[in-house]
Amino acid sequence: MDARPSTPSDGTARYRCTACGNLTRFDVVTTRRTSAYHHYSLGGELSVEDERVLAETVEEVTCRWCGRGAAVEQVAAGEGWGPSGPLSGQTGVGD
Numbered sequence: 719m720d721a722r723p724s725t726p727s728d729g730t731a732r733y734r735c736t737a738c739g740n741l742t743r744f745d746v747v748t749t750r751r752t753s754a755y756h757h758y759s760l761g762g763e764l765s766v767e768d769e770r771v772l773a774e775t776v777e778e779v780t781c782r783w784c785g786r787g788a789a790v791e792q793v794a795a796g797e798g799w800g801p802s803g804p805l806s807g808q809t810g811v812g813d
Contacts (some may be wrong), residue, residue, distance in 0.1 A: 735781035737789035743782035744790065750774045 732813040733744050754769035 747778040
């Protein structure tokens with residue numbers, strides 16, 4: 719899958735492997751530009767708070783089942799899924 723800008727990760731991006739039918743397992747490489755408040759304790763321990771994603775780019779998506787990246791496509795949230803899981807003919811496992 720080619721790199722392309724995307725919105726901050728909010729769980730709306732879904733993928734499908736057209737080679738094996740996988741809908742559930744993908745390796746996703748992402749680059750993020752963030753802004754965050756860093757709070758250090760008197761002991762020097764860092765606590766990161768109020769982190770915001772300013773920009774995010776999905777660089778690569780590879781199917782975990784068959785290992786193909788070129789066969790992965792992004793689908794709309796909920797596409798291919800019914801109330802209890804994948805629709806008929808889409809098992810979500812690498813058949």
